[in-house]
Amino acid sequence: MTKETKHNPSILENNGLPEFERDYFCDARPEQSRPLAKYIEKFLNWARANSLWLLGFGTGCGAVELRPLMTARYDMYRYGIAPRPTPRQSSVFIIGGYASVKTTKRIIRSYEQMQQPKFVIALGSCPINGGMYWDSYNTINRIDHYIPVDVYIAGCMPRPESIIAGFDLLKKLIKEGQAEGANKYIENLDWYKANQKKIIKDWNMPDYNW
Amino acid sequence: MKEIIQRLKQQFTISNVNQQRVDLTFLSVKKEQAVSLISYLRDFEKFSHLVFLTAVDRVEDIQFQLTYMLHNYNTHQDLGIRVLIDREKAEMASIHHLWKQAGTYQRELKEMFGIDFPGSPRVDESFILEGWDNIPPMRRDFDTKKYSEETYFPRPGRESHDPESYMKSKLYPEGDA
């Protein structure tokens, strides 16, 4: 991983990293990406909406309903949704239910490694307000304090049908150009980082994972 | 089971023998004798399977109660061995040399209760939590609700009621439930 050539006056501190590792990571602040001209962007949004690659990261028990969704009974491939094993290539992140602190750290890392535009769907009631584990010491209560969320799907567990409905809503948002979570994240990077660092006590990763 | 208890009584000081079910017995033993009792049970009484090892926080007596559950596959008997240890200086001899998985249980106990098992493999590495800087969460004096509310931004609007009084007021406003 080499340094980006772009230089930004406000540089990420990366002070969670040991000295010798700081060289490996880019310390420039991420920049918001601008949409293209109107009709081109509309066309591209249509393509994006119909080719959603979701990151194959079962972060919680919601992942168990992704299996039926991927298989013959519900078959999400019909709608252009396919799982992808690496964050670099995927565009949708499904938060499968509750996120413990240890998983949240991985969620943030994976989310930042995804390329823009990227979308987040939060499954179940736990990422909304803690759900069943609202008083647990190890699960976060609101995922939108750590990463921006486009679509919430309530329920414990949400049925595969409701997940498909959630995808439909996401497609609608993308086509309307409203799913700009990645830009929102970069715009409010400091707020998100402060929240993240509040719960992740051993912050040993770069401030933004390029 | 009775014969085994009799034989054990000859060698060890055991107390509080409680036969919960036909195939489940609990007994208490002193901390110093625990490991030799467990080794004896494993090697001579065919209690060859360590089912689990866990702790109960008896905060009012300032003690931890460790429970070693052993199983005998020949007679299909479960035997729970209770060991009381001091809560302030929680330390117990390790049994990882008897069973491999005991090391895992001890790692968990170290993390969740703060009970130390000197010599147990990787006992100081974090097992489940990551970067935990509070008191061990499974101790009774750790308030998980308070911690959660302070740390994880509870979404406003959640109300919690005591189910008894709430149901009484909602469902049976005049009568007695």
Added chain:
Amino acid sequence: MADILRTALYLFISVFVILNYGLLLNGLVRKIVARAHGRVGPPIWQPWLDILKTYAKRSAISHGVMFFLGPIFRLAGGLGTYLFIPAIYGSVMFANLSFSGDLLLVMYFIFFGQLGMALGAGEGGHPNSAIAVGRGLSQMTSFELPFALSVIALAIQYHSLSITEIVAAQQGGILNWTIFTNPLATFAGLFALLGMNMHSPFDIVLAPQEVPIGPPTEMQSSFLGILQTNRAIFLSAKLVLFMNLYLGGATNIFAMMLKTFMLYMLSVVVGVSFPRFRTEQSIRFFLGVPTLLGLAAVIIFML
């Protein structure tokens, strides 16, 4: 000058057609595999959408110069393979850049893309890509052996290293095809094709449960887009090559589509019904029966 322009135009059309054909094949096969799974499967135009979407990503992370060059080498390999194969026998437009020794060049280009990709994936720094590249190169070396033997047998049989001449020699009836005149070499070659197409049981490079999709792990956005483009071109190029060598080539585009589709279905059917080999099992497989078949083919035609 006009000649060159016309050739360039023809090449452009040829590549455009083969790219879309590759994507169509991709979409079709996804549909067919889905039927084997009991699913409906994605719409047939899904590959076009996927490729459009990857190119439309707003950000791209590079890990260095070689990381840029990796996908480009890969695409060059795919294009190079295709451009020296006459896709349709007798057609000026699809004759591409075929010349008298093109078979050797094509064999080189099949290798070339993989090597370029290996360098690019190595620069990505992901350990899984490095492992997958190692697996890919060793598997490629092993299936190259039966393939090379098969090609040597063909060269001896037809006394030529030009694909056009080999196709010409197979014209005039179904029994003139290599598959009937030289079945041993054909089967050695088809085994190699199974390996080249990297479907199960030879999908050890992309093996999602082992080295999640392998070399392209770090590739994203337009890097991945280039790879997807290449995958379509390279796939059809390989199929066209094998069709030319073993199935008598094609005299029109429909015959080409039919024959390449049948060839690809071979890989797909085998892929659906078998689990994956381990790396050394795969190598051992290629060095076993297929190599012996190839050797036998060479020896028979030497005598």
Added chain:
Amino acid sequence: MFTPDRSKYPEIVDGKAVIDLDSGKYLKLWQGPQHPGVTGNMSLELIVCGDEVVDCKTHVGYLHRGFEKLMERRKFIQNFPIVCRICVPEPDTNEYLYAAAVEEVAGIKIPEQAKWLRTLNMEMSRLTSYLMWIGGHAGAFGLGPIGQWAVTHRDYMLDLFEEWTGGRVYHMYMIPGGVRNILPDGFDRRLEDTLQKIEKLMSEIEKVMLNNAVFKMRAVGLGIITKDMIDRYGVVGPIARAAGMKRDVRKNSPYLMYEHLDFDIITGTKSDAYERLLVRFREMFQSIDLIRQIMKYIDNSKNIHTKLPNVLHWKIPAGETYVKAESTRGEYGYFVVTDGSELPRRVYVRGPSYSHAVALLEDLIINVNIADVAGLMTSLHTYPPEIER
């Protein structure tokens, strides 16, 4: 005694291998948590030399919700909806064990019909869980279609559960004192239809997977667990049975109505991944058979629930107990301590994956090809949430 062959190491000091990552000979490879080849959300920190694993550390805790702590601050009846969340593919074992433990400490007897319904629920969930597992296991070896077929048929079972209990994944069916409802009309017919579908699927799986030459090449001889390892690592369930040990809680210490049912403990001999698959495969047939046997005893007119005191201030006398049941992965147990108040003092959940996924896997994985890591993991049928709870 089994000690993994660590001869590839440069040296071993105090039982720990000295691995110099800078030497360029070894590569550290993280498998998971974001990796399709890992069951659930856990990760393996592998050190590989060439294609072979020379050292492994299991990292769990990504799914830790602190159930045991949460249960200590919920009333007995409030705990009942959260216990099933501990294990997602097979929640019924948790429900049963929690209910059984509470009943035992509180001294409640449940009606016989409730026991039959519980037994039926447990066997159906066993079949459901195995279907999911066999899909994952085939997928780990790159045999995609089996995963698709099996998970689809699992869905048919979930439909039955939904019709019966109202819940698709979490059934919340066995409450302390009995069960929640009787079988709906015509359930037996639809159950039989589904069972026949599954039997047909199984015969197809046998053709495509069990008799597949390539699959055999991969699975035979993978991850052999010798008999002396069984006790040393606390191995239970189908893994122990595949090594020839007659260990099945259903038979050894019968609970619910299993003593009235006719079945044998299925054992294997070779104790490799293929044998474990075979044992589980035969247990699926056994499960289908048991479901058919149980259906003969179901009588919807009988009482299914004991009257409980007002559960909102239900004080259970002080006591402690350990109840166990056979889940698809082996002995599952609940250790419940009460102190006479409205809240349980301590609930400890003993998941079988606990010893399998950490101590056993870490030693078994030594010298295994990286390609087989996923297959080995699924063949142990580890399920992370019951490790960290």
